[in-house]
Amino acid sequence: MAGARDIRGLGLPFVTGTLLGIVIFPKILHLDAAASILAVFLIPLSFLAFQYHRGLKISLFATIIFFLAGIFCSLNSSFCSMDMQDPSNGNAAMAAIGSIIDNIPYPSGTSAPLAKALLTGDRSALPEEIVSIFRKSGAAHVLALSGLHLGMIYLILMKLTLPLGLFRKARGARSIFIIVICGLYVKATGASPSLVRAFIFILLNETAKILERKTQPKNLLAAAATIQLAMKPSSIASISFQLSYSAILGIFLIFPILRGFYPSTGKKSPLRWMWESASLSISCQVFTSPLAWHYFNSFPEYFLLTNLIALPLTSAIMALSIATIALSALGICPVLLVQANDKAIQAIIYCLTVISEM
Numbered sequence: 001m002a003g004a005r006d007i008r009g010l011g012l013p014f015v016t017g018t019l020l021g022i023v024i025f026p027k028i029l030h031l032d033a034a035a036s037i038l039a040v041f042l043i044p045l046s047f048l049a050f051q052y053h054r055g056l057k058i059s060l061f062a063t064i065i066f067f068l069a070g071i072f073c074s075l076n077s078s079f080c081s082m083d084m085q086d087p088s089n090g091n092a093a094m095a096a097i098g099s100i101i102d103n104i105p106y107p108s109g110t111s112a113p114l115a116k117a118l119l120t121g122d123r124s125a126l127p128e129e130i131v132s133i134f135r136k137s138g139a140a141h142v143l144a145l146s147g148l149h150l151g152m153i154y155l156i157l158m159k160l161t162l163p164l165g166l167f168r169k170a171r172g173a174r175s176i177f178i179i180v181i182c183g184l185y186v187k188a189t190g191a192s193p194s195l196v197r198a199f200i201f202i203l204l205n206e207t208a209k210i211l212e213r214k215t216q217p218k219n220l221l222a223a224a225a226t227i228q229l230a231m232k233p234s235s236i237a238s239i240s241f242q243l244s245y246s247a248i249l250g251i252f253l254i255f256p257i258l259r260g261f262y263p264s265t266g267k268k269s270p271l272r273w274m275w276e277s278a279s280l281s282i283s284c285q286v287f288t289s290p291l292a293w294h295y296f297n298s299f300p301e302y303f304l305l306t307n308l309i310a311l312p313l314t315s316a317i318m319a320l321s322i323a324t325i326a327l328s329a330l331g332i333c334p335v336l337l338v339q340a341n342d343k344a345i346q347a348i349i350y351c352l353t354v355i356s357e358m
Helices: 002-028 033-053 060-075 092-102 111-120 128-136 147-160 168-188 193-210 217-231 233-237 239-253 255-260 270-296 303-330 335-356
Strands: none
Touching: 002 217, 002 233, 092 111, 092 168, 092 303, 111 303, 111 335, 128 335, 147 168, 147 193, 147 239, 147 303, 168 193, 193 217, 193 239, 217 233, 217 239, 233 239, 239 255, 239 270, 255 270, 270 303, 303 335
């Protein structure tokens, strides 16, 4: 267990050192030498006190080393932005998928552009009216490729590979296949910080499965942040990085508490699903709302209603769209599947239109 706690105890000073180097340290350099030294060494000492308080017995030396390593990595970064890139200018695979989507005979004209936006991130063909509806209803995050989308793809891949079996070799093969597909998807869609975070989560989780090791969510979060900032320190200044990790932090810290308020009966029910979905949405919103207000000066009033409707529909749309695209590429896509995909897309547009007009 000590090894499992170490990543939390060392990841925290590393992340803070990176933040200091990117945002604060340049200002500190304008102070006198004594103030600079004091700032550098007091922060890891405070981490040491926090770690002992929480039972994380990390040495002072290791704390300082990881803190300074974060500063060093940040000061040697390229300081370039890692926010969303337009995949229409990037990978040929995404362009090929977009071409297939454009040729699918959807009954509604807005279905193909929305399917393309959800799967490839290319919103160039999406009418501004639709974008405005998503923004006003508080569902703008659905249109921006993020860890949410990769998480949905991950769950779809988990179900698709389930027929391979549950014995050890089959689980290993499934994990490797899922890691490769998710990695290719992240690379093809521009590797935004939130996608990279989600991929590192998947990589660590599936690796643990292969090695038959147990994982702890907080350890995954600390490890992912440490790895991502070591590769690209400047990503800590990215809005998508901050929102992504804030949302996950809310899920890890608040969601278990809220979910526990609903009496456990051991049975699945629509009411329990609604409570857990609402708890998940609230948990994310508590941590992301201050950032959203700071950067965009806005707060989605109906975020709870929006997420209860939009997230299940988005999952269904992505699953139906992937099936439609795959079968269309093979030339064997049934009309019924295309129509079902179209209906799901129009359903989310209709629901969000109603919410945006409230």
